[in-house]
Amino acid sequence: MANKKIINIPLGSQHISLLEPVKFKFACENEKITEVDSDVGFVHRGIEKACTTKFKFDAVPYVVARICGLCAITHSLCYTTAVENLLEGEVPLKAKYLRILLVELDRIHSHMLCLSHTAENAGFEAMFMQIMGDREYVMDLQEKITGNRIQFDYVSIGGVNRDITSEIIKDIKTNLKIIKAKVDEYIYEFTNNWSLSLKFQDIGTLSLDEAYDYNAIGPLARAAGLKTDVRSETNYLPYDEVGYKMQLGNTGDIHGRNIVRLNEILNSIQMCENIVDGLPDGEIFTKLKGKPNGESLVRLEAPRGELMYYIKGDGKPFLNRVRIKTPTFACIPAFMEVFKGSNYADAPAILASFDPCMSCTAK
Amino acid sequence: MINKIKTTLERVVEDINNFYIKEKHHFLTLNGLKLDEETTQIQWIFSQYGEIDNITMFYVDVKQYEVIPSVVKILPSAIISQREIVDMFGIDVEGSDKGLYLDEDSEQMPLGSCGI
Numbered sequence: 250m251a252n253k254k255i256i257n258i259p260l261g262s263q264h265i266s267l268l269e270p271v272k273f274k275f276a277c278e279n280e281k282i283t284e285v286d287s288d289v290g291f292v293h294r295g296i297e298k299a300c301t302t303k304f305k306f307d308a309v310p311y312v313v314a315r316i317c318g319l320c321a322i323t324h325s326l327c328y329t330t331a332v333e334n335l336l337e338g339e340v341p342l343k344a345k346y347l348r349i350l351l352v353e354l355d356r357i358h359s360h361m362l363c364l365s366h367t368a369e370n371a372g373f374e375a376m377f378m379q380i381m382g383d384r385e386y387v388m389d390l391q392e393k394i395t396g397n398r399i400q401f402d403y404v405s406i407g408g409v410n411r412d413i414t415s416e417i418i419k420d421i422k423t424n425l426k427i428i429k430a431k432v433d434e435y436i437y438e439f440t441n442n443w444s445l446s447l448k449f450q451d452i453g454t455l456s457l458d459e460a461y462d463y464n465a466i467g468p469l470a471r472a473a474g475l476k477t478d479v480r481s482e483t484n485y486l487p488y489d490e491v492g493y494k495m496q497l498g499n500t501g502d503i504h505g506r507n508i509v510r511l512n513e514i515l516n517s518i519q520m521c522e523n524i525v526d527g528l529p530d531g532e533i534f535t536k537l538k539g540k541p542n543g544e545s546l547v548r549l550e551a552p553r554g555e556l557m558y559y560i561k562g563d564g565k566p567f568l569n570r571v572r573i574k575t576p577t578f579a580c581i582p583a584f585m586e587v588f589k590g591s592n593y594a595d596a597p598a599i600l601a602s603f604d605p606c607m608s609c610t611a612k
Numbered sequence: 613m614i615n616k617i618k619t620t621l622e623r624v625v626e627d628i629n630n631f632y633i634k635e636k637h638h639f640l641t642l643n644g645l646k647l648d649e650e651t652t653q654i655q656w657i658f659s660q661y662g663e664i665d666n667i668t669m670f671y672v673d674v675k676q677y678e679v680i681p682s683v684v685k686i687l688p689s690a691i692i693s694q695r696e697i698v699d700m701f702g703i704d705v706e707g708s709d710k711g712l713y714l715d716e717d718s719e720q721m722p723l724g725s726c727g728i
Contacts, residue, residue, distance in 0.1 A: 290699075290713035297700075298722045461634045464689040477638065477661050484664055546614055546667055548640075548659070557640055559657075574641040574693075582689040611713065 253278055258593060262291055266370055266597030269607040273588065273596070280592045285585040289578070292611045300571035306332060306541055306562065309571065311402050313558075316573070317608045318399045319359050322351045323551040324609075325404045327558045328571070330485050331547040332406050335562065338537035342487070342529045344408035349486050350421075350524045351394065351403055352549070353517040357428065358387040359552035360468075360510040363604035364435065367507060370598040371448035376438065383431045386424040393417050408534030418525045425518050432514050439507050449503035453599035455587050456501055463583035467554020467576050469603060472509045473501035479550035491520045491527075503602040510604075540564050551576055553604050575609035615668045624672055625681050628656060631668070632686055636660060640667075642693035644701045644723065647673060652701055652724075654680055656690075674703065676724075682706040700724070 261272035270291035276284035296316055300309045313328045314321040326348055333340060365380035388398045394417060395401035395410075403409055439445055455465060460473040470477050478495045480488045496512040498505035541562030548557045554576035561570040584603050591599060619627045631637070640657040647653055653673050660666040674680065680697070682705060683690050694705040695712035702721030714720065 288712075290711075290715075293713045293718075295719075295722055462688055464639045464687070466638075475661075482659065482662065482664060544614070546657070555640075557657075559643055561645060570645050572641075572643045572645075578692065578696075579641065579689065581692050 255283065260596055260600070262288070264597070267366075267600055267605065269605065271605060271607050271610075273585075273600075275588065275593060275596065277593050280594060282588050282591050282593055282596065285588045287581055287585060289581060289607065289610050292607060294612060296612045297571050297573060301568050305566040306568050307406055307566075309568070310405060313571075313573070314400060314402055316575075316612045317606055319362070319606065320355055320551045320553070320556070320609070321400045322348075322355050322403060323549050323556055324573075325402065326352065327547050327549045327556050328560070329404050329406050330549070331545040331558045331560045332541050333537060334545040334547065335541040335543050335560075336406070336537040336539050338407065338535050340408055341532045341535055343531045344533045344535075345486055346491070346524050346528055347409045347413060347533065348404060349488065349491055350413075350521055351391070351401075351409075352486075353520050353524075354387055354391055354394075356552045357514050357517050357521075358384050358391070359604075360514050361387070363552075363601070364439075364507060364510060366601040366604075367449070367503065367598060368439075368445065370601045371445050373442070373445060376435075376445075380435065383428060386428050390417075390421055390424050393420060405534070407537045408532070410534075412533050413525075413528070418528075421521065421525050425521055429515065429518050432511055432518070436508070436511050439504070439511065446504065448595075448598055449507060449602075450500075452503050452595050453587050453591060453602055454500070454502040455583060459583070459586055460501070463586055464579065465554075465583045466579060467550070467552075468506050468509045468513065469554065469580055469583060471496060472498035472505035474499045477555075479548045479555050483548055485547065485549075488520075492516070492523045493520060503598060506602050540566060541568060551609075553577055553606060553609075554580065573612055575606070575612060577603075577605045577607070578610040580605075581610075613665065613667070615666075617668065617670050619670050619672055621672055621674065621678060621681060624656070624670060625683055625686070627670060628683055629686050631670070632658070637668075639687045639689060642690060642697055644697050644703070646701070646723065646725070649725065650675055652676070652703060654697065654703070656683065676703065678703075680705040682708065 272288040274286040310325040314325040361384040368376035395403040460475040542564040557574040559572035643655040645653040694708040700723040702724040
């Protein structure tokens with residue numbers, strides 16, 4: 250019997266399929282990936298350290314918003330909620346609704362970015378450009394509500410920084426209606442287009458058992474049928490009042506992840522519409538008293554999955570610990586498992602379907 | 613509300629093994645908390661699928677020279693956070709290499725000291 254020839258092929262640290270610094274080292278037997286190693290530390294910025302040494306607790310929301318351009322709102326909101334749990338006072342209901350609105354708009358454009366990249370990796374450049382163009386409808390809304398397209402400082406301890414006007418509500422309804430029609434078209438294409446089906450169905454599969462074993466989260470887990478979504482496992486935000494529904498798949502492949510994301514976009518649109526239709530009256534901000542004393546752990550569902558902040562304070566302006574667990578970082582072992590047994594040629598498409606964020610990972 | 617369970621380096625793997633049911637519990641992460649210059653608290657944090665904020669934390673207070681046992685046989689996904697603890701706190705974790713986050717010429721164990 251001939252000796253097996255193993256070839257080592259890297260993917261990254263800079264690769265055309267993903268313009269973020271991550272390196273996977275594949276050991277391949279012919280085209281088949283047999284072993285995987287990863288390196289994720291190319292852009293480590295020491296933010297956890299900075300949050301306890303350079304910035305007082307009330308400035309940290311604006312620091313952690315810089316961790317990731319795409320999900321800045323989820324980072325600042327997760328930290329802010331952890332601090333609010335340790336202070337005296339209650340965040341106004343209107344502010345909570347506006348927080349959900351921004352988190353869900355963020356999820357819509359983040360999922361659209363991922364879908365465009367997966368289409369690009371199947372050689373469908375036109376779809377990539379189409380989705381990226383349509384994504385601007387959401388970016389415009391974010392700019393109108395917060396002042397910035399991305400990396401906005403909308404949340405602060407005690408509420409949100411800007412109220413919403415009737416003109417903006419009108420724009421939200423108009424743009425979301427357009428996006429909803431576009432998403433219906435995407436679902437048709439992702440389901441029926443021959444080249445997308447060929448490239449995505451039964452490729453890069455994570456089984457339900459593997460999802461449990463590797464503690465998969467977010468769309469990666471839900472596409473495999475694992476019923477987990479932080480929006481249904483926490484009650485900091487009134488998701489039960491705005492029409493949240495968990496979206497599940499059962500195939501665990503790239504196609505399954507795409508469909509879960511598309512259905513989540515539709516559900517997020519529905520939630521945003523419900524929020525602007527039933528927005529409570531009242532204040533958007535309450536000044537909370539005191540300094541954080543004790544420990545607090547808060548989880549939120551970022552677009553890529555569970556985001557966790559653990560903070561510990563002793564009543565002083567500087568916290569003792571800010572621990573940030575980001576979705577991509579937690580999923581690296583699951584990613585590596587999915588690559589094993591796949592063809593090297595499929596690796597870029599599989600990687601894009603994970604929607605990895607190295608900015609979050611190497612915080 | 614966090615349900616905190618104190619354990620020891622000798623017992624932590626057994627305690628987690630007895631507690632963890634993969635279809636029920638979700639392993640969140642491994643966390644380090646510097647208590648003083650000599651002591652770090654290592655925390656293994658879990659949530660429960662489908663339950664509202666049901667958080668369980670196993671914790672051990674360790675000295676800098678002590679070696680943390682690996683839980684990778686029970687929780688394969690812990691490999692990545694174990695390597696993070698090694699880099700960030702300079703504490704040895706059984707079977708976990710340095711260099712996930714930090715290069716050799718980086719500041720070493722940046723979270724390994726307390727205070728401002």
